[in-house]
Amino acid sequence: MKLNIALLAGDGIGPEVIDQAVKVSDAVAAKFGHEITWKPALTGAAAIDAVGEPYPDETHEICAASDAVLFGAIGHPKYDNDPSAPVRPEQGLLKMRKKLGLFANVRPTFTFPSLLDKSPLKRERIEGTDLVFLRELTGGIYFGEKGRRDGGDTAYDNCVYTREEVQRLAKKGFELAMTRSKKLCCVDKANVLETSRLWRETVQAMEKDYPEVTVTYEFVDAVAMRLVQWPNSYDVLITENLFGDILTDEASVISGSMGLMPSASMGADIALFEPIHGSYPQATGLNIANPMATILSAAMMFENFGLQEEGAAIRAAVNKALEEGYVTEDLANGGKSYGTKEVGDWLAAQI
Amino acid sequence: MKLNIALLAGDGIGPEVIDQAVKVSDAVAAKFGHEITWKPALTGAAAIDAVGEPYPDETHEICAASDAVLFGAIGHPKYDNDPSAPVRPEQGLLKMRKKLGLFANVRPTFTFPSLLDKSPLKRERIEGTDLVFLRELTGGIYFGEKGRRDGGDTAYDNCVYTREEVQRLAKKGFELAMTRSKKLCCVDKANVLETSRLWRETVQAMEKDYPEVTVTYEFVDAVAMRLVQWPNSYDVLITENLFGDILTDEASVISGSMGLMPSASMGADIALFEPIHGSYPQATGLNIANPMATILSAAMMFENFGLQEEGAAIRAAVNKALEEGYVTEDLANGGKSYGTKEVGDWLAAQI
Ligand SMILES: CC(C)[C@H](C(=O)O)[C@@H](O)C(=O)O
Numbered sequence: 001m002k003l004n005i006a007l008l009a010g011d012g013i014g015p016e017v018i019d020q021a022v023k024v025s026d027a028v029a030a031k032f033g034h035e036i037t038w039k040p041a042l043t044g045a046a047a048i049d050a051v052g053e054p055y056p057d058e059t060h061e062i063c064a065a066s067d068a069v070l071f072g073a074i075g076h077p078k079y080d081n082d083p084s085a086p087v088r089p090e091q092g093l094l095k096m097r098k099k100l101g102l103f104a105n106v107r108p109t110f111t112f113p114s115l116l117d118k119s120p121l122k123r124e125r126i127e128g129t130d131l132v133f134l135r136e137l138t139g140g141i142y143f144g145e146k147g148r149r150d151g152g153d154t155a156y157d158n159c160v161y162t163r164e165e166v167q168r169l170a171k172k173g174f175e176l177a178m179t180r181s182k183k184l185c186c187v188d189k190a191n192v193l194e195t196s197r198l199w200r201e202t203v204q205a206m207e208k209d210y211p212e213v214t215v216t217y218e219f220v221d222a223v224a225m226r227l228v229q230w231p232n233s234y235d236v237l238i239t240e241n242l243f244g245d246i247l248t249d250e251a252s253v254i255s256g257s258m259g260l261m262p263s264a265s266m267g268a269d270i271a272l273f274e275p276i277h278g279s280y281p282q283a284t285g286l287n288i289a290n291p292m293a294t295i296l297s298a299a300m301m302f303e304n305f306g307l308q309e310e311g312a313a314i315r316a317a318v319n320k321a322l323e324e325g326y327v328t329e330d331l332a333n334g335g336k337s338y339g340t341k342e343v344g345d346w347l348a349a350q351i
Numbered sequence: 352m353k354l355n356i357a358l359l360a361g362d363g364i365g366p367e368v369i370d371q372a373v374k375v376s377d378a379v380a381a382k383f384g385h386e387i388t389w390k391p392a393l394t395g396a397a398a399i400d401a402v403g404e405p406y407p408d409e410t411h412e413i414c415a416a417s418d419a420v421l422f423g424a425i426g427h428p429k430y431d432n433d434p435s436a437p438v439r440p441e442q443g444l445l446k447m448r449k450k451l452g453l454f455a456n457v458r459p460t461f462t463f464p465s466l467l468d469k470s471p472l473k474r475e476r477i478e479g480t481d482l483v484f485l486r487e488l489t490g491g492i493y494f495g496e497k498g499r500r501d502g503g504d505t506a507y508d509n510c511v512y513t514r515e516e517v518q519r520l521a522k523k524g525f526e527l528a529m530t531r532s533k534k535l536c537c538v539d540k541a542n543v544l545e546t547s548r549l550w551r552e553t554v555q556a557m558e559k560d561y562p563e564v565t566v567t568y569e570f571v572d573a574v575a576m577r578l579v580q581w582p583n584s585y586d587v588l589i590t591e592n593l594f595g596d597i598l599t600d601e602a603s604v605i606s607g608s609m610g611l612m613p614s615a616s617m618g619a620d621i622a623l624f625e626p627i628h629g630s631y632p633q634a635t636g637l638n639i640a641n642p643m644a645t646i647l648s649a650a651m652m653f654e655n656f657g658l659q660e661e662g663a664a665i666r667a668a669v670n671k672a673l674e675e676g677y678v679t680e681d682l683a684n685g686g687k688s689y690g691t692k693e694v695g696d697w698l699a700a701q702i
Pocket residue numbers: 090093094245542543572
């Protein structure tokens with residue numbers, strides 16, 4: 001396969017971890033006979049510094065013309081303390097999601113047996129946890145009309161959803177559930193919100209097309225509780241943008257493997273792959289950042305092209321590294337640890 | 352002191368646990384020389400069944416004319432599965448909050464040393480946890496305009512906040528912080544929402560009036576994570592209605608003492624006190640429900656009247672019951688347990 005991949009390294013540790021994912025992906029391509037052309041482009045604070053815009057048109061064109069996007073991390077402390085600053089890295093993120101039509105954010109949370117003790121939760125609560133959130137990513141209150149009235153004393157944000165937006169996200173949820181344990185949980189606040197009632201009725205109407213899938217409907221506050229109590233009782237969860245923002249982050253800490261979690265954001269034409277962790281500015285350039293979440297994001301990318309074996313090769317290498325202790329200091333429990341680059345080299349050599 | 356207290360027992364186990372709180376409160380009143388007149392009124396499914404309305408006008412008049420409201424729990428399975436049903440118990444709850452002007456929901460989460468092992472979190476993560484959420488309760492997306500367009504295919508919910516609404520909630524937060532460790536965390540999503548930016552700028556402007564309070568600003572997704580990682584790093588948190596709904600429920604499970612957590616909802620003129628647990632319909636009439644959360648809600652009620660000693664007497668009795676194992680089966684760890692009524696009797700006798 002010939003693959004054109006846009007490469008958005010971003011800020012902080014982004015470039016370092018992206019380098020390792022490129023290295024491992026190239027090893028996979030060499031082994032399985034694919035050809036990857038990487039197309040680097042600017043984003044985040046790095047793009048603001050260079051061209052005054054966190055998601056420049058040129059970057060968009062490179063992404064739109066690619067088969068997929070591999071993304072590092074964005075965010076820089078100099079933009080952190082003032083959410084009302086005129087130009088901020090997150091705006092680039094939202095613009096990118098909208099312009100590339102990345103409507104479904106796929107956020108798996110799973111456990112690695114060797115890392116269970118890193119979780120804040122007791123072992124028996126998380127053993128076997130393997131769930132996936134599908135978060136709607138281009139609608140809802142993030143993108144509704146917002147502004148001020150009354151000379152600035154009243155603020156408003158509109159949350160809007162159409163049946164179609166719910167359907168295309170829910171369809172992905174049903175399809176994913178079919179490949180897993182056939183359990184789907186629709187998370188909403190239908191006892192209060194009209195948009196949630198639209199979500200619920202739309203998903204209910206789709207149930208007949210997937211008779212094998214068991215669908216449950218739970219309120220967002222109840223899910224926020226049960227995720228901490230019994231995370232392993234969930235499998236596939238679908239939800240709207242803001243609930244997804246909160247719950248996927250909550251879910252990411254319970255497994256104890258947050259530093260290893262990959263994610264994908266899927267559109268009709270293109271998909272983007274990125275680690276869930278941030279740009280970790282304090283670690284920039286120190287060769288200590290854990291590249292595994294980004295490398296596992298590359299695995300998701302291969303799998304999304306239908307290249308299951310390629311993805312599995314990466315996952316196997318990561319598992320082996322975890323078992324043999326070939327890890328960065330965050331996972332070393334005070335024992336021997338390796339640099340970002342060394343872990344990348346080791347994983348590439350395994351492939 | 353002469354106190355008129357509206358008594359809203361509600362549904363499920365509500366009446367049973369309310370009975371115990373009345374018994375304990377009467378014991379406190381007798382001991383400290385107060386006179387409580389209880390004014391029972393209908394609410395929830397019980398009120399729908401009786402008069403077709405979950406918060407009847409008559410109930411509102413009784414509440415509005417009282418010095419405080421003591422509330423059990425509402426909700427009945429026959430209304431559970433259809434959030435679009437024309438009359439539902441929750442609507443009564445929202446109407447009551449709005450009509451009584453209960454704008455500040457006070458939700459403490461604290462640990463009892465003897466119950467630490469009940470938490471899904473590891474002991475070292477929760478030891479010493481003692482935090483309070485102040486959730487805005489009469490504004491935001493709960494009460495904004497909502498509806499459908501495009502023949503039902505588009506749904507919307509508006510989130511609206513005024514500076515005044517933020518100020519009165521934040522003022523309570525600053526005041527509470529002054530009585531505790533002088534740490535206040537404002538939880539918002541100011542990187543995306545205009546209402547959050549109004550929250551943040553309003554709280555920032557109030558900082559100068561409370562120079563001793565250290566204020567931090569955190570995004571709701573980050574708080575959803577850190578609540579699970581290090582709940583004991585928080586003290587007083589203030590937030591808007593929907594974020595508060597999600598985060599207070601999440602926080603309630605981490606302490607391991609969810610069945611014991613009381614809450615208060617404060618307005619300008621009146622306050623309401625209730626356990627955070629639900630109506631637990633399966634346990635109705637079985638004399639097994641734990642009455643302690645409702646009894647501790649009565650303690651909050653006394654304290655809110657400035658009757659600190661009275662509140663402390665109740666808390667001391669509850670602590671003693673926990674230490675001596677005079678508890679309902681949910682806390683008995685398979686050991687000897689007592690009925691709802693027996694625990695109420697024992698606590699009243701201690702006073
Ligand atoms: C940075 C922020 C705008 C973003 C979001 O809320 O979507 C982030 O929290 C995420 O989840 O990717």
